[in-house]
Amino acid sequence: MSKIAVIGGGAAGMMAAIRAAERGHHVTIYEKNEKLGKKVYITGKGRCNVTNACDAETFFEHITGNAKFFYSAFYGFDNFRVMELLEKLGCPLKTERGNRVFPISDHSSDVIKALRKYIEKLNCQVCYNTPVKALLTEEYKDNDTAFYEGNNVYEYGFPEKAEDNKRSEKKKKNKYVQKIVGVELAGGKKVFYDNVILATGGVSYPSTGSTGDGHRFAKELGLNVTECKPSLVPFEVKEEWCGRLQGLALKNVTATLYVDGKKVFSQMGELLFTHFGVSGPLILTASSVLAQKKNANDVMLTIDLKPALTEEQLDKRFLKEFEEGHNKQLKNILSSLYPSGLAAIMPKLAGVEESKPAHSITREERERLVRNTRELKLTVIGTRGFAEAIITSGGIDLKEVNPSTMECKTVKNLYVAGELLNLDAHTGGYNLQIAWSTGYLAGDCVE
DSSP: OOEEEEEOOSHHHHHHHHHHHHTTOEEEEEOSSSSSOHHHHHGGGGTOOOEEOOOHHHHHHTBSSOGGGGHHHHHHSOHHHHHHHHHHTTOOEEEEGGGEEEETTOOHHHHHHHHHHHHHHTTOEEETTOOEEEEEEEEOOOSOEEEEETTEEEOSOOOOOTTOHHHHTSEEEESOSEEEEEEEETTSOEEEOSEEEEOOOOSSSGGGTOSSHHHHHHHHTTOOBOOOEEESOOEEESOGGGGGGTTOEEEEEEEEEEETTEEEEEEEEEEEEOSSEEESHHHHHHHHHHTTOSSOOOEEEEEESOTTSOHHHHHHHHHHHHHHTTTSBHHHHGGGTSOHHHHHHHHHHHTOOTTSBGGGOOHHHHHHHHHHHHOEEEEEEEEOOGGGOSEEEOOBOGGGBOTTTOBBSSEETEEEOGGGBSOOBOSSSHHHHHHHHHHHHHHHHOO
8 A cells, every 4th residue: 555645634645644544544644734724723603514415416516617627536525424424424414595514513523533533543644843844756757748839739649750750850758757755844854655645735824834835835846837816705895885885785686796897796695795895695695706807907896785676675675664654854754665774875875865855755755765676786806815704716737637637747646636726616515525535535646
């Protein structure tokens, strides 16, 4: 059996170590923190949304891009197998609204405890407070050759005929150009291994140890790392009135996101006003879509406060309220239509005097109120940073990794899993499942 080093003791790293050890390999986990699963501990607001109990087709719909890359990993260790494993290890689970799966105890520490005990039972060595400084490599040579021209790789034999000018200009190149032989620790100590599984996480929540080490290792090896952006993160908006609604939560509203005039997202759910903009489940999901857009200049968010009503129905509702309170001031009538904070702001946004009696409100003014109710506009000027982002969008280019094994295509014996990859999804347990599945596949394929 082989000696395996797993760099990173988060969700992907723990699962990779478990699977590799189950197969009889000698596994060492290098964790820079004082404990395993530090980021897992804070997921789901400390409750740990371990996965989503939806069907496979629905699951793939929630991956923001590159879903096909995830097929092998998911079908090899899907959401139901994750649930089965955790319950087998003594962590009973429950399924809540939206098929989100949590431990019955509502404590993420129970998930980590179950996995840690199993890791110990499998005799994995865990080196805490042990950062890895670099990966040790050497040039790789074997008879398995390929040919390249630019970025195109050809896996048929080297041309023997000199007159074949096009092919004779191509250079001979190994499939693997390097191979991993071990790791160098922060103190300078070098430890040699047969395989290394890289699972250091992205750059979100850097306080948990996700500081981009894995991306640095990848770049040093010549791998392409795509631009990293905060994802599943609140929006910052231009409108100052938004801050006056700080703490106001809205349920059953529809948020629609436009990027450079094109609608890219629309969904019903919950959102929360903050001192800087908007947050909540709807906004976090919208941010994962925005993170996929390059050079987004004009970003507009609209909120439909009454999505269950048509414009005609909403207009009739206004008319009814105005007729019943025809002598009341507008600001006093709107309190029956909106939460108090919004009721105070809506007249100004619609350009109607708040003290105006209901009986004197014109049809045009009423239409403006309807329009603002159905399409409350916010100008998105950015997102919060990585310190508040649940996940990282971007990372090691998926073209660098074999989706059937998680092994790097150009560096033999190097496997990559989890948030390091340019693979992410909406909120709801999907991202942790990506970590579990890719980690498991890496541990299952190390030789």
